[in-house]
Amino acid sequence: MSALTTDAPKTSGGxxxxxxxxxxxxxxxxxxxxxxxxYWMLDTAFKPAKDAIDPDPSLLPTGITLDNFRRALTxxxxxxxxxxxxxxxxxxxxxxxxxxxxxxxxxxxxxxxxRKIVIIGILAVQMVPLVSMIIPVFLLLNDxxxxxxxxxxxxxxxTFILPFTVWTLRGFIVNIPKELEEAAMVDGCSRTxxxxxxxxxxxxxxxxxxxxxxFIQAWNEYLYALMLLSQDHQTAxxxxxxxxxxxxxxxxxxxxxxxxxxxPIVVLFLIVQRKMAxxxxxxxxxx
Amino acid sequence: xxxxxTTPAKVPPPRQAPPPRVPDAPRRKRTGRxxxxxxxxxxxxxxxxxxxxxxxxVRLVTLSFxxxxxxxxxxxxxxxxxxxxxxxxVLGDSVFWAVVVRTIVFAAGSVIFTMVAGMALAxxxxxxxxxLKTLINIVLVASWGMPVIVATTVFKWLFDSDYGVFNAxxxxxxxxxxxxHNWFASGPQGLLVIMLLVVWGAVPFVVITLSAGLTQVPQELEEAARLDGAGxxxxxxxxxxxxxxxxxxxxxxxxxIWDMGVFPQVFVMRGGHPEAEFQLLSTYSYDRAFVVxxxxxxxxxxxxxxxxxxxxxxVYMRQMLQIGEVE
Numbered sequence: 001m002s003a004l005t006t007d008a009p010k011t012s013g014g015x016x017x018x019x020x021x022x023x024x025x026x027x028x029x030x031x032x033x034x035x036x037x038x039y040w041m042l043d044t045a046f047k048p049a050k051d052a053i054d055p056d057p058s059l060l061p062t063g064i065t066l067d068n069f070r071r072a073l074t075x076x077x078x079x080x081x082x083x084x085x086x087x088x089x090x091x092x093x094x095x096x097x098x099x100x101x102x103x104x105x106x107x108x109x110x111x112x113x114x115r116k117i118v119i120i121g122i123l124a125v126q127m128v129p130l131v132s133m134i135i136p137v138f139l140l141l142n143d144x145x146x147x148x149x150x151x152x153x154x155x156x157x158x159t160f161i162l163p164f165t166v167w168t169l170r171g172f173i174v175n176i177p178k179e180l181e182e183a184a185m186v187d188g189c190s191r192t193x194x195x196x197x198x199x200x201x202x203x204x205x206x207x208x209x210x211x212x213x214x215f216i217q218a219w220n221e222y223l224y225a226l227m228l229l230s231q232d233h234q235t236a237x238x239x240x241x242x243x244x245x246x247x248x249x250x251x252x253x254x255x256x257x258x259x260x261x262x263x264p265i266v267v268l269f270l271i272v273q274r275k276m277a278x279x280x281x282x283x284x285x286x287x
Numbered sequence: 288x289x290x291x292x293t294t295p296a297k298v299p300p301p302r303q304a305p306p307p308r309v310p311d312a313p314r315r316k317r318t319g320r321x322x323x324x325x326x327x328x329x330x331x332x333x334x335x336x337x338x339x340x341x342x343x344x345v346r347l348v349t350l351s352f353x354x355x356x357x358x359x360x361x362x363x364x365x366x367x368x369x370x371x372x373x374x375x376x377v378l379g380d381s382v383f384w385a386v387v388v389r390t391i392v393f394a395a396g397s398v399i400f401t402m403v404a405g406m407a408l409a410x411x412x413x414x415x416x417x418x419l420k421t422l423i424n425i426v427l428v429a430s431w432g433m434p435v436i437v438a439t440t441v442f443k444w445l446f447d448s449d450y451g452v453f454n455a456x457x458x459x460x461x462x463x464x465x466x467x468h469n470w471f472a473s474g475p476q477g478l479l480v481i482m483l484l485v486v487w488g489a490v491p492f493v494v495i496t497l498s499a500g501l502t503q504v505p506q507e508l509e510e511a512a513r514l515d516g517a518g519x520x521x522x523x524x525x526x527x528x529x530x531x532x533x534x535x536x537x538x539x540x541x542x543x544i545w546d547m548g549v550f551p552q553v554f555v556m557r558g559g560h561p562e563a564e565f566q567l568l569s570t571y572s573y574d575r576a577f578v579v580x581x582x583x584x585x586x587x588x589x590x591x592x593x594x595x596x597x598x599x600x601x602v603y604m605r606q607m608l609q610i611g612e613v614e
Binding site: 037038041044052055056100105110123125128130135138156159219220222227243244254261262265 | 324329342350360408414420423426427428430433440444445449455544551555558573586600608
């Protein structure tokens with residue numbers, strides 16, 4: 001398959017070599033333009049602060065310093081917000097994956113009355129713009145005495161992690177042939193035994209990828225974290241969003257803060273993305 | 288060619304079910320299964336979604352028919368029903384309609400920009416050398432994975448009026464002096480920058496999904512069309528596009544929903560207080576509820592947004608259901 005896509009003679013006639021060079025030039029331009037914001041974030045973060053506020057900045061790195069990182073850490077408490085983000089995201093993922101796996105099994109391995117309604121419901125919930133739910137959710141958590149509690153934020157995040165988790169895990173489960181389970185059952189396994197010994201090991205990589213993806217989603221959320229927690233309990237995204245000092249916005253430390261928040265997430269994302277693409281489209285390619 | 292294997296968009300080939308690894312296993316009808324098992328498995332999920340999604344959704348509707356302000360929030364006064372008063376106030380307000388138009392123009396612009404750029408990049412990815420394809424994929428996935436807040440602060444910095452690199456680069460062009468130009472002094476210009484930010488974040492998902500789709504276009508079909516005299520555009524228009532249609536419909540509907548709900552980008556870019564000419568439906572509803580403390584009106588605006596999106600959601604659901612039913 002890969003051979004077909006790469007070497008397919010898309011261009012007509014003899015100028016193929018020449019046109020490949022042309023496409024490569026365009027591709028290089030795309031690479032630079034798309035990658036520039038990332039590059040500039042890193043470049044500014046490691047630059048001496050005085051070079052950052054140059055009206056005609058040098059596009060190449062001017063020297064490497066960690067001062068901006070030190071400054072970012074002193075401007076406001078960094079580890080507190082990061083710790084809270086970690087607690088919230090990990091809790092969401094652990095609960096989400098357990099609850100989501102059960103639901104995914106139900107809709108992918110059982111035929112029952114109402115299955116279609118459940119699928120429609122889960123897909124529909126995913127489609128409600130989160131922004132429009134903030135008012136009633138805020139009032140609800142306030143009534144339940146969950147305002148400014150991490151548990152309130154965790155349960156709120158579950159609503160957007162769960163539909164996605166269920167749908168993706170469903171995709172992974174559907175790709176595991178039923179015959180495997182059935183063979184195990186013929187050999188004397190119970191239904192649960194067949195699942196634990198046969199399906200679960202095959203599903204594990206998909207579950208890891210889904211968890212990491214869910215973790216990233218929870219880690220990146222901004223609006224609910226802003227509204228449902230007070231200033232004293234802000235999460236990492238809110239910390240960065242509020243990044244101003246009495247001297248206005250200090251961009252170099254701000255980019256250092258942005259780097260600290262983004263790099264671990266981007267690396268995680270680079271690792272699981274391929275697996276996720278397969279899971280997300282697993283259902284789609286069967287249509 | 289070997290570099291091609293690093294494509295993130297690698298997807299199992301379509302329309303061929305994975306070969307059953309135990310082909311000889313006798314197919315037995317499972318019998319005696321408790322009918323309640325699936326519901327038992329679903330219960331925790333439905334419980335959570337019902338509590339934090341279902342209930343608030345109902346509350347959103349009831350709120351939008353109530354007078355609900357500070358005193359109701361603190362419980363000094365019970366919330367009283369006011370019928371359609373919130374809606375008639377909202378719908379009778381010219382500011383609201385300006386916001387609606389702005390939101391639609393912004394979302395439409397972002398979606399079209401995203402889809403066209405995404406398609407162009409996906410096609411380009413098929414034509415560049417393997418090593419470059421890998422490089423482009425890495426930056427695409429990295430920008431996709433960037434937290435929205437991080438991306439927003441980075442763009443704020445890129446477009447800073449005094450020290451932003453964008454103005455500096457523009458000023459290097461002969462005869463252009465953009466140093467000190469404030470992109471956020473006017474709504475349309477500022478929203479254009481925000482649109483660029485939204486598109487930058489949204490394009491990778493589109494490119495990667497479309498690339499996966501492109502690998503599924505049967506080579507023989509394109510070949511046949513070419514032999515019949517179709518040019519590059521003809522092949523794209525009459526072969527590639529129809530095959531990709533389900534994916535394109537899915538991506539477009541998703542983009543519409545996401546771009547109509549853009550919030551943190553505007554909110555953080557404007558330092559937590561978007562000016563009147565930056566208000567989109569999402570920030571406007573927030574503003575009514577949490578700044579003006581009129582939760583009823585804020586809910587009415589949110590509800591109008593949801594209703595506006597229902598048509599798009601219906602299209603998406605149809606597409607997904609066609610997929611979900613086949614197993």
